[in-house]
Amino acid sequence: MRVLLSTWGSRGDVEPLAALAVRVRELGAEVGVCAPPDEEFAALLAGVGVPLVPLGPTVRSVVSRERPPTTEDAFRLAADLVNARFDTLTAAAAEGCDVLLATGLMPAGVRSVAEHLGVPCLFACFHTFGLPSPHFPPGRRPGRQSSPEETDLEVLWEEDAQRVNAMYAEPLNTRRAALGLPPVDDVRAHVHGGRALLAADPVLAPWADLTHLDLVQTGAWLLPDERPLPADLEAFLAAGEPPVYVGFGSMAMRSSPGLARVVTEAVRARGRRVLLARGWADLARTDEGDDCFVVGEVSHRALFGRVAAVVHHGGAGTTTTATAAGAPQVVVPQIADQPYWAARVAELGIGAAHDGPTPTLGSLSAALATALAPGTRARAAAVAGTIRTDGAAVAAKLLLETAARERQPR
Secondary structure, three states, rough: OEEEOOOOOOOOHHHHHHHHHHHHHOOOOEEEEEEEOOOOHHHHHOOOOOEEEEOOOOHHHHOOOOOOOOEEEEEEHHHHHHHHHHHHHHHHOOOOOEEEEOOOOOOOOHHHHHHOOOOOOEEEOOOOOOOOOOOOOOOOOOOOOOOOOOHHHHHHHHHHHHHHHHHHHHHHHHHHOOOOOOOOHHHHHHOOOOEEEOOOOOOOOOOOOOOOOOEEEEOOOOOOOOOOOHHHHHHHHHOOOEEEEEEEOOOOOOOOHHHHHHHHHHHHOOOOOOOEEEEOOOOOOOOOOEEEEEEOOOOOOHHHHHHHHEEOOOHHHHHHHHHHHOOOOEEEEOOHHHHHHHHHHHOOOEEEOOOOOOOOHHHHHHHHHHOOOOOHHHHHHOOOOOOOOOOOHHHEEEEEEHHHOOOOOO
């Protein structure tokens, strides 16, 4: 049996697929992963013995431009990704595929390829952003926005579907027509399909009867990471009290000039040492003080249990890893689902949600006061014990069961 996993997005959209691939392989199936061709994603997958099949442009080329992406950029990227999915997945699945998994940025095209090839397809998401619900409004997407005065949730979700159609319907239906498939009227519903997997922890993302989708919550897909920390980082950790980790992952943080200085001074104002993660924001030392250290890509699972707090952007993966480690958090949300994770961290009492995407010395210092309070650490330790670690194994079993039940005879 062969499983093909596909995504396009940041590391938080790729690393869970590496975790799932490991579990699928343990069940005796072959597995392939189609993902953005960024070097770090290729290295991540190579680390678990799964080659990356390049899909679409690199994420870094899209998010690290000098200017923020425009609405026109978003529409062009949508069309490019639809075409990339048809081309890449058709070629990858031609070698034999029993089930396709669609994740990442609105994966329009994946289900159409599966339909053309006669194989089952499952949609998976790592957060609840964008899942239609009668209980809360949709998040923001590019395109014509709803009126600020509109409060009817049914209307707002219908307008959200129209925005998805405006971005994806034309390229999707053009490619479907070339394969002799009928047009899709509602791209969002087509992408979500009949059954979907929510790869998020039930404590961090409680989800019961909040959508009309047939949603199975597996728990987060966590990649085992047994890498030791680098010797120089170990030496820094041993040289004093636990530092505050600050890292923003795949976020370029353009809206925050002088970010490294702001976060360094805010942490120092709380009497703590500073551990900066370089990331795509390119954080670097601002002086020669021996209370500051900069790291590249290291094992968060090995590190987060040894720091005083984690300041981050609120990606689903980073939030889950910090929570599982019992580390108090300050979430500085930037886009998409990140405000949701920030709010959940605050609601659970395991950290603070920064107000807005641009930290200042005063605002970050105040948030750190909450995160570094003894009660917050005690609460974070208690919640850590409730986080599921079997999500990838649950999802792998569901994938193979779906393939066995729904695949068409060849």
